[in-house]
Amino acid sequence: MNMAFKKETFRDDYTFTNSPEAIRRFPFPFDKDEYMYSVNIEQHTKGVPGSVFENVIDLDEHYVAECEDRRITLEQDPDRCIALPHMMDAQWDMLELGMESLAQDFPEHFQLTKDGDKWHWINKPLGIDHTFIFGDLSTLPMEPFEFIGRQLQGDWVVMDQRDDDLFADMGIVTSQADWSLAFDAGMSFKEWHGPVPQANEMGIFERALKYLLHLQYGSPVRRLNWTMTVNPRLDTSPENYPVWGPDNVSVTADNVADKVFLRVELQTLFRLPRSNAMAFGIRGYLISVRDIATYPRWAKRLHRVMTNLHPDLSEYKGLTNYRQLVIDWLAPMDDGADIGEGTHPE
Amino acid sequence: MSVLNVTVANVEQITDVVKRFTFVQENGEALPKFSGGSHVVVSMNINGRTHRNPYSLMSSPANTESYQIAVRRQDNSRGGSVFMHEQVKPGTKLTITYPVNLFAINRLGKKHILVAGGIGITPFMSQIADLNRLGADYELHYAYRSAEHAAFRQELEALCGDRVHFYVEDDGSRIDFGDLLSHQPLGTHAYVCGPEPMVKLMLLTAKHLGWPSNHVHSEQFSAPPIGDEFTVILTESEKEIVVPGDMSMLEAMEEAGVDAPFLCRGGACGRCELEVVETDGALLHHDHYLSDAEKTAGNKILPCVSRAKCTRLVVNL
Ligand code: HEM
Numbered sequence A: 001m002n003m004a005f006k007k008e009t010f011r012d013d014y015t016f017t018n019s020p021e022a023i024r025r026f027p028f029p030f031d032k033d034e035y036m037y038s039v040n041i042e043q044h045t046k047g048v049p050g051s052v053f054e055n056v057i058d059l060d061e062h063y064v065a066e067c068e069d070r071r072i073t074l075e076q077d078p079d080r081c082i083a084l085p086h087m088m089d090a091q092w093d094m095l096e097l098g099m100e101s102l103a104q105d106f107p108e109h110f111q112l113t114k115d116g117d118k119w120h121w122i123n124k125p126l127g128i129d130h131t132f133i134f135g136d137l138s139t140l141p142m143e144p145f146e147f148i149g150r151q152l153q154g155d156w157v158v159m160d161q162r163d164d165d166l167f168a169d170m171g172i173v174t175s176q177a178d179w180s181l182a183f184d185a186g187m188s189f190k191e192w193h194g195p196v197p198q199a200n201e202m203g204i205f206e207r208a209l210k211y212l213l214h215l216q217y218g219s220p221v222r223r224l225n226w227t228m229t230v231n232p233r234l235d236t237s238p239e240n241y242p243v244w245g246p247d248n249v250s251v252t253a254d255n256v257a258d259k260v261f262l263r264v265e266l267q268t269l270f271r272l273p274r275s276n277a278m279a280f281g282i283r284g285y286l287i288s289v290r291d292i293a294t295y296p297r298w299a300k301r302l303h304r305v306m307t308n309l310h311p312d313l314s315e316y317k318g319l320t321n322y323r324q325l326v327i328d329w330l331a332p333m334d335d336g337a338d339i340g341e342g343t344h345p346e
Numbered sequence B: 001m002s003v004l005n006v007t008v009a010n011v012e013q014i015t016d017v018v019k020r021f022t023f024v025q026e027n028g029e030a031l032p033k034f035s036g037g038s039h040v041v042v043s044m045n046i047n048g049r050t051h052r053n054p055y056s057l058m059s060s061p062a063n064t065e066s067y068q069i070a071v072r073r074q075d076n077s078r079g080g081s082v083f084m085h086e087q088v089k090p091g092t093k094l095t096i097t098y099p100v101n102l103f104a105i106n107r108l109g110k111k112h113i114l115v116a117g118g119i120g121i122t123p124f125m126s127q128i129a130d131l132n133r134l135g136a137d138y139e140l141h142y143a144y145r146s147a148e149h150a151a152f153r154q155e156l157e158a159l160c161g162d163r164v165h166f167y168v169e170d171d172g173s174r175i176d177f178g179d180l181l182s183h184q185p186l187g188t189h190a191y192v193c194g195p196e197p198m199v200k201l202m203l204l205t206a207k208h209l210g211w212p213s214n215h216v217h218s219e220q221f222s223a224p225p226i227g228d229e230f231t232v233i234l235t236e237s238e239k240e241i242v243v244p245g246d247m248s249m250l251e252a253m254e255e256a257g258v259d260a261p262f263l264c265r266g267g268a269c270g271r272c273e274l275e276v277v278e279t280d281g282a283l284l285h286h287d288h289y290l291s292d293a294e295k296t297a298g299n300k301i302l303p304c305v306s307r308a309k310c311t312r313l314v315v316n317l
């Protein structure tokens, strides 16, 4: 993996690009020619070296630029990071999860040394070197969840578990696919999934919740989710809809391959030890339709999934304005040959 | 399921029927962090068969250099507690699961009423450590049979100060649930762990007094009862397994090499739930998880504690 962290932007001039390595390891989500929701949850065990599943929390060439984009969003809207008062134990749990896994998996970039409760944290890519007392708020420049959240790629929602349900009582959300933490804060699992079509009738949320309530510390799980977005923009929040919404109608046959991005979320779920809360990591990966076509197998697959997509899902994911343009651009690359199951590029 | 290899570091006789065991991790590292009210499942090899019993962690979550559990000897049960009392000594090696919390404090609670009967005190001991650390408002009401059964009384006095109230049955002192639950401030949560009649009485009283059900919490682990032999047929793994009278259905499946899910092994969590396809007899439900309607409908079973009176039981696994 190429770990030269890129200087790039996810807004205004959109200089974001993927290196060939990043394209190759992209978590392409379609293993069949059709896509429908399912309870696609699996153990979050160490995956193939080089893949996005190799480490507990993945790190890639976009790390520094994504943290910078998050800093800008938080500066404009501090409410993108929320932690209700009863989540303080969960805040420290998250700080531990983030620091321990980064230091263990990427020792060349992060170091954590502990002397009892005295922790020394070094984040080289972001230039942070801080010594603090675990559990003592006064020794950190901000609350522990925001402190670590600003140093992680991807959004995190942390849920309190009570009444046989999960409640979104804490989160740092600056790169969401058109949903709002401020709106969902305090809501239960079924409530915040209310807008999703089809899945509820299929019993998906009921089964997923039952499974999650029993999630064990030490046995995290993961799933993939996907959508599409126009321009490599991380902050597609409802709050900022006026900024990015109009881009949806800017797609043309000429620019579709470079303007439309597949946005895949690697979602990880961890039971947190001291608080018994549950961390939900939503790590987004962006790839342009042109870069997907680097691999003919992926181009064929995406063409078929787009063609077969249920209209409710297309509408819910906001693809309706440009889906046909994507299909038309990919069509010449699809000879209709059977490509079997699986998400591999070649 | 992730397991931990532990060595018994200490065994203490607390009363004539209760022993406390201290575990440390075999590799010398600290054990995983946990939250108050969690339990672990201890595996024991008894005459070539694996027994697995759930026990609450009673040591403080603030110190995970070791874990502590307390075991009450139950002479007329299937032998897990007798094994712990007679065979497990300092130096014994055991495997335990990672901690799981099915009896967590509600962190929005304004006040917490903890009610323990006998050995049911154990989950509260780790909860109290958390409540003290969080500066929460709580009361502990602890009932036991007689003075010599007062396990951990001194420790509790040290831990809780004047928040603890003791009730000694032999002295005629009982918890008056009606009184206890009728004048608590709004936002109070009540928790009970102890013998079944006590748990039932508190739940009923709370209901009569109009407590919202999600403010009343209980933890009860049943032990799998002894019953008649029957055969279970697994449709997906295409196996036929005989369940002997002194084994639970879950144990028999595990013995046959089936990787069946579980968390509490006491009929409390629902993780082991199986779908019943058909049976030529009756299901004997012993869990606290399925609703009465689900039990009557008869298409679900929790194999950790429930069994069937039949010749064959077909389940989807
Ligand atoms: C417990 C942590 C989870 C959180 C916090 C969470 C949160 C969300 C949110 C906020 C949305 C957007 C809803 C909207 O449009 O307003 C969503 C969508 C969705 N969630 Fe979850 N979710 C969680 C777990 C799961 C799990 C375990 C599943 C498993 C099936 C799942 C399935 C879905 C699906 C299918 C969608 C629609 C996504 C799309 O089509 O783009 N979620 N989730």
Ligand code: FES
Residues within 6 Å of the ligand: B261, B262, B263, B264, B265, B266, B267, B268, B269, B270, B271, B272, B273, B287, B289, B302, B303, B304, B305
């Ligand atoms: S394992 Fe918990 S109910 Fe069976």
